[in-house]
Amino acid sequence: MIGGLFIYNHKGEVLISRVYRDDIGRNAVDAFRVNVIHARQQVRSPVTNIARTSFFHVKRSNIWLAAVTKQNVNAAMVFEFLYKMCDVMTAYFGKISEENIKNNFVLIYELLDEILDFGYPQNSETGALKTFITQQGIKSQEPYGCGTSHLQHQTKEEQSQITSQVTGQIGWRREGIKYRRNELFLDVLESVNLLMSPQGQVLSAHVSGRVVMKSYLSGMPECKFGMNDKIVIDKQGKGAATDDSAKSEMGGSSGKQSIAIDDCTFHQCVRLSKFDSERSISFIPPDGEYELMRYRTTKDIILPFRVIPLVREVGRTKLEVKVVIKSNFKPSLLAQKIEVRIPTPLNTSGVQVICMKGKAKYKASENAIVWKIKRMAGMKESQISAEIELLPTNDKKKWARPPISMNFEVPFAPSGLKVRYLKVFEPKLNYSDHDVIKWVRYIGRSGIYETRC
């Protein structure tokens, strides 16, 4: 179990230090600083073992969060907790920065007391936490003091409800929520990862996606979520066509009928027993924003862009690079924030770039040519060519030719996932599925999207 939790700034100064167990001493704080933050070689592993003590760290901008333990803990659990904690802190006071952490240290200690108990993670659901840790965070943009004056005053009844709710069966939603307009937002966020050979052969590709939901629903509604999961579709295809309408409505537009999901995880509100038996996703949603599920697919991925590199070495002092990118999706859709990064050799002494679209620049500090395009429609093509001058060095090492990487954002799900339906039932209150306003949005982003050259 987690023995202690420390938050450092970029210099290695301790901002927050919370020790849960006696086996972690102050020297652990220094050990992490010396061996990881100030290490001569950059430490890439998120888990470091120093003197029989394990340090699990994540970095948010310039802030280091480190969980420390002497025991053999489940590392995945610790990281899940650390990420969750980042989410909670973001929900309370916005961006995690040194200034924000310093301003909110009382709140952070209070949160740490609540979400970790003797090193065991507890309820870390933001919605639930906000009901009893009612301090508002101080956001750096706001003038000081503005947030704290906004304390909610709760009646005794509400306070007694908190206990039953936190300890009860449905810890993520309190009762008696009322909205005039019942509304929900569904975002399918995906990141697509690719490694491609110079000849255009896919070496590895996978999509990791999240379904994020924001719900403003009254009462204790029961929701049911459907998507074009291959197993469900096949089962239904064989059985009676009960959901014909839904199928024609949502899944019919895409050429692909169903997708194969490799693995998925759900928010704690989803009834797993029902998923196991019927593969239907039904749940009582928390109030506000939360992540309903996470999944990963590796088959039949739509690659939004194709990168075709051409590198030619002209003598020892010159290098010619030509890169073509092709967009590979419906012409009606627009990709945004496109950025191609072409690495340059370490002995580059000058670069000339010509591109037809967007802006390209040699960034010496990153040893790369960065080519940015604001917008690009589907089924288009664009090209850049660069001439790189090299300084002859006495180092005989050959340039390793790191891959060309790319960033973009597209308005569809590269995995092919489609939301088929999201039904809401609230038997006690008088609103039906049709009264709920539903919004669905797909965003596909690039993860590590690389092509070798």
Add this chain to the structure above:
Amino acid sequence: MPAVSKGDGMRGLAVFISDIRNCKSKEAEIKRINKELANIRSKFKGMLSSSQGTSLVGDKALDGYSKKKYVCKLLFIFLLGHDIDFGHMEAVNLLSSNKYTEKQIGYLFISVLVNSNSDLIRLINNAIKNDLSSRNPTFMNLALHCIANVGSREMAEAFAADIPRILVAGDTMDSVKQSAALCLLRLNRTSPDLVPMGEWTSRVVHLLNDQHLGVVTAATSLITTLAQKNPEEFKTSVSLAVARLSRIVTSASTDLQDYTYYFVPAPWLSVKLLRLLQCYPPPEDAAIRGRLSECLETILNKAQEPPKSKKVQHSNAKNAVLFEAISLIIHHDSEPTLLVRACNQLGQFLQHRETNLRYLALESMCTLASSEFSHEAVKTHIETVINALKTERDVSVRQRAVDLLYAMCDRSNVQQIVAEMLNYLETADYSIREEIVLKVAILAEKYAVDYTWYVDTILNLIRIAGDYVSEEVWYRVIQIVINRDDVQGYAAKTVFEALQAPACHENLVKVGGYILGEFGNLIAGDPRSSPLVQFNLLHSKFHLCSVPSRALLLSTYIKFINLFPEVKGTIQEVLRSDSQLRNADVELQQRAVEYLRLSCIASTDILATVLEEMPPFPERESSILAKLKRKKGPGMVPDIEEGRKDKNVNGGMEPISTNATTKTSSFVSTGDLLTPEPPRFNRPRPVSSSSFSFLPAPLMPLPPSGPPPDPTLQSTPSPSTDLLGLGGSPALSSAPPSSSAGGLLVDVFTENHAPAAPGVPMGPVADDNFSRFVCKNNGVLFENQLVQIGLKSEFRQNLGRMYIFYGNKTSTQFLNFSSSVICQDSLKTQLNIHIKPADPTVDGGAQLQQILNIECVSDFVEAPVLSTQFRYGGTLQNIAVKLPVTLNKFFQPTEMTSQDFFQRWKQLSAPQQEVQKIFKAKHSMDTEVTKAKIIGFGVALLDRVDPNPSNFVGAGVIHTKTTQVGCLLRLEPNTQAQMYRLTLRTSRDTVSQRLCELLSDQF
């Protein structure tokens, strides 16, 4: 160095550095550096293209200033830990600049970043050469500094010849001379072989007379190093150094201006001069000697003066000179008055506030104590030292105090010192306890006037620090008690009393068990320590002890049966109990069974002979001392024995008997076990029939009263089980032939090749592995804890070549390494051996190879001896090993048919030409192994010659320079009887004899 003017500040560099300092994260820093590197690359690129004449439009050649700035930035980036793979050329260009600052940066870059990059080294060397030959002293200095900073072999090769010239040239500036001297020193340290010695050496000595004190200081350092290597050449420096020293010492503090440091005149130079003088014995010329004594006295006098400044620098400088002077006094060890004064001075420091001073004072006193002149003076400080031991906070100082007490101890104060050390032991730091224990044990033994006191002390020692008392210590007590009749009774009584304590250390039980077993009868008269009480007391400890101690106690019990027949029944009862007879430990079980049988069957007479009192042990160097030496590393222990041998009037400690073999009995082996160096039993010992009465042959591996932790027994279980079969035979009273008993003894121990302990000089010639080399040419000839000597040899006709590999197994260097081959008188004419001299040093972990060329002139019998000497730590090690150069190495195999063989066999039929030997097989009689051995012996193995296929027949010719000797051999094994018959026929009787000896040993 000229001050950097304001305009020369390199603003760009300052901005870059402050940018980097302001970076918030590592990533930001790397980004900034990448940006800067790209900038520098583009700048250098421009320069490159313009210098090549293919100038593009807009390119401008870099001026010296920017070049300097960029090289500086590169250097800074490199020092931050990033790789730099360009810019070397630009730096080399800077070297040819005429501006000091540019040249300086160029040299700085080269010194830091240079690697043996072939094309650049040439350019760099060229630039350095130019600067060296320029008349500008600053440039010369820069070049010299660069050579010294790099200090590589390449640099030494290029400039080792030039620098001495600059150093002794008359027109060289002082500052350049200074640098040249230090540069030469550096090159001499890295590659001494490349620095030529020549006529300049005498002129270097005269630099000690130089006007400029800086030059003198630099030259002194150089001369000290050189003088350590060839003292003869620099002998003249002594008088010059003394003169210089006396001038400094007598000068007023203001005379030397710049070289006066906090009112101390030229402290560094003084220290160096004093150190130089320590390379030489006291000067023979009386005048110089007087002058030196005067100087030293003045230094000692000055130490008495009140300090001229309260600053710590003043006292540090003053004390540095003083301590160096004292070590010179100690080194000379010839002026009693000075030694005594030095000692008194150090005595004052013993109570000084500064911990460092106290430490140094104690350390210097340790060496003073070993000088006969100052030993008494050191002794006067005993109270202070003891006080330091008790009150000192720093453990390293306490350690030194212990060392000093050990060094100053003699007969007069031993009781006090040992008592104090024992007192201190109770609270001592764990890290130094074992050492103190050893020291107490040695001192108590060495200066014991009264052996009752000695016994008391050691028992006390075991009581206080039992866990730190090593085996050697209690072995030693027993040796001494057994060798001295007068303390035996007292020892028995004291031990008995000590054992009565409810909890006593196992070592005490061991000592108690042994002593009561031997001398329990001496105190049995007292009803309080009657035999039964003694036995019960010992047996009450039995179950708390480890197996070796229990085994010892069992031996004590059987001794008790002999000493006190009245407790026989009780003891037999104990031995008969299941916990003994069926003990899981083989050793204990065997002892119990055998002792029980012995006590039941044997008559009292036999018991009395078998279990007789131990004879006195042969004296040898105290094993504890050897252990202390090993612990501290050779040379670290001031050898009291050597220092004041004449004072040692302790008759009891003189060797009682030198020849251990004359007292051959099973006890000899047990006695030997008490020393850390197990004896080598590879030759049968002469067992005289008169000594047989001591020999309980079947029980031999279990010495009736031997100290039980018997390593030979435990390491060689198989012979002991063999003997167990014999032990079961009822042949106790009917004596087996003594010769076979002797043989058995040999067998038990033949496998016991224990390496000699380091630090103990190898007296005898080691030949353990000699016989193994008769049939093979390669292998390990000798091995101990320091060194391994391996061999690889090849022989053709009468010539041979042998490669000897000396492997240094330690991590320290062997110094003064030398080896030679010694041939006994007659062998000199028979064998020509040429040995190539080897390197005088062998690095730790390294291997040294030496080649030996051998020519056989005529047939020979003896083997040459390889004698190796080296210095490890401080002690001289001497190893002598028999080299396996035997006659059979010069065999050339001869193939022949059956017919030929028997024809020649008949020709060599004269009685003196044939030698035959019948012997028992020592190893298993495997045909293949035997074949391999015969082939390895050098002869051709002839198949299907002998009518009996199991016989082996061989033929060969021995080549010597003078003659060739044909040789035929025949080996007939008899597997039933486990015997061999070996027949050899050669044309020369001595050859037959020798070959037969060699070969018969192999089977």
